[in-house]
Amino acid sequence: MTHAPNSLAARDLAYSLHPYTNLAVHQERGPFVITRGEGIYVYDDQDNQYIEGLAGLWCTGLGFSEKRLFKAAQTQFEQLPFSHSFAHRATIPVIELSEKMIEIAPGDLSKVYLVNSGSEAVDTAIKMVWYYHNAIGKPEKKKIISRKRAYHGVTVAAGSLTALPYAQDGFDLPIDRILHTDTPCFYRNGEEGESEEDFATRLADNLDKQIEAEGPGTVGGFIAEPVMGAGGVMLPPDTYFEKIQKVLKKHNVLMIADEVICGFGRTGQMWGCDTYDIKPDLLTCAKQLSSAYLPIGAVMVTEPVYEAFVEYSRKLGIFGTGNTYGGHPVAAAVALETLKIYEDDDIMGHVNEVSVRFQQRLAGLASHPLVGEARGIGLIGGVEIVANKETREQFPPATKAAAVVAEKILGQKLIVRPLPGDVIGICPPLIVTDEEIDDIFDRIKRGLNAAQESLG
Ligand SMILES: Cc1ncc(COP(=O)(O)O)c(C=O)c1O
Incomplete structure (x- = not known):
């Protein structure tokens, strides 16, 4: 297909490199x-x-x-368009947003770490699992288990937890220390005559065996979306998370709930964790946190995880990770307003x-x-x-x-x-x-x- 010179399509083809696109087809059909x-x-x-x-x-x-979000952004732009959270610095929107997020957080989550996207949140959660296990003197406990057909993002570590060929082919992923267990899709993977509960039991048993085979002392984290979204919208079978969490507890494996899609009402409750009774040690979220009006994501952790970070950073001299735009004040102000709208409306x-x-x-x-x-x-x-x-x-x-x-x-x-x-x-x-x-x-x-x- 030819596009008129200087048309949007022609300029797109001339200058844009598109994510998740067949680039050859794109040259033919345009944007x-x-x-x-x-x-x-x-x-x-x-x-x-x-x-x-x-x-x-x-x-x-x-x-x-949503005009309230336009207004929240404009007000914050005029007040303070940028500051950061490194080295003890703080801003009012980040303080208020963190407070609000913990107020509505599921389970025992007590601290919020802000980033810019779902992939960054997941990558940071992996680093936190590693940091945590170093902190508590278990440096071998580093493997992270994800699930086949999972989608957890695109960065090198998050893209390794993702288990979909289209997101890994050509990019030399996954990296090592990442494992994948069964997909909880009853329609495709349930066996003849098996009930949903039996299917859940089988998957939990398989996870138990996988951890035993790897060595429980080498497995640090398990990540799951409450409902798998981008991998094909798959709901957990009855009793799945109850049984999976028992296995994780038994082997002291941290549970990361990836709420990037499920968070903020998608499953009918504020969190997929509420819908499926999941008690995460870490939670990742993004997307509906700001209704996507500005890029922002977060990792939330429980107090015991946070306390381990505090002690280890005392020893190392720093909790040595951070993103320039993590907790950007305008994105935080928009996210805070989003959460208020969820409540007010x-x-x-x-x-x-x-x-x-x-x-x-x-x-x-x-x-x-x-x-x-x-x-x-x-x-x-x-x-x-x-x-x-x-x-x-x-x-x-x-x-x-x-x-x-x-x-x-x-x-x-x-x-x-x-x-x-x-x-x-x-x-x-x-x-x-x-x-x-x-x-x-x-x-x-x-x-x-x-x-x-x-x-x-
Ligand atoms: C469950 C889940 N985790 C992580 C991500 C990655 O988020 P982002 O695209 O913001 O990096 C996605 C994106 O769709 C997601 O669905």
Whole structure:
């Protein structure tokens, strides 16, 4: 395709290197330019309106036009556009945000460390697990266990915890000291005649055996999303986290809950940890922390972990990690305002109300000939595309069935995301209404019908 000289498309092709994009295909088809947003809608450069059915990248909880956030940013820009938190420095927005985050944090988390993204949060959590075990005199306890099909980000260590070929191929990942255990996907990995609870028991037993085989003295951390998002929207089977946490306790392995997608209401409660009764030693979050209006993420830790850091930094002379923009005052002010809006507008109550409709309509897709399973919780859903509903056989990988479906749904002016395992991810802004949910699922249905014609 040729693009007019000096058009946005031509300039994009001339100068931009796109993340998570087939660069060769991009040269042919050019960019999909988004120019503005309003509520749950975004508009392209031809002023076509789309529903953002993935809240950007699972992140714009408050949609695209929350004026209180514009105001919070402007006020903080005028007051203090930059300062940092190194070497005892502090700012008011960071103090207030940290206080608020601990007020709403799950379990026994008591301290907040701010970063700029989910990957940075996960990378920092890994460093913290290593620092902690050095601090308590267990320097061998360093391996981190993630799960197959997990998504935890792209930086060298976080990208190693991610266990998806598309995110690792060509980049020499994973690095060593990273292990992967079973995917908790009952639909794909449950055995004939096995109940969800038995499946959870089997996975916990496998984890126990894996830790024993590695040597419990060498395993320091386990990381899990409460609901796996980017890997294909997979919900934990009944009793999974209860059993997994028992195994971790038995071997003194720290639990890292990666709440980058689940945090701030996505599963119907403030945290996925609340929904699934997880008591993390460390928690990573980002995305809906600021409704994605500015980049910010965080790691939260419990008091015993923090106290070990204090003693070790006394010995080393420093807790030697930090990012220039970690705890950027403008991002912190916007995040704080986001949390206030969640409270003032009772966003959790709203999610609980509208998620009833969302889950009903999602479940309604299960009868479509292309749908093997439609699964979800709160305002997140995954639709697994299959070639044969009875046998659960998938389309050949070359068919790129989920991409075909997502493209047809895009034809209905709804943005969703094709995920590994031929799953369509649906994750609208948390402010979505019942009427908008009906509109979303009507468009998905039309898109599925169109895809059925082309997939045969
Ligand atoms: C669970 C999870 N962890 C970490 C990340 C990485 O976050 P970021 O893209 O902000 O680096 C993501 C991104 O989608 C995520 O879904």
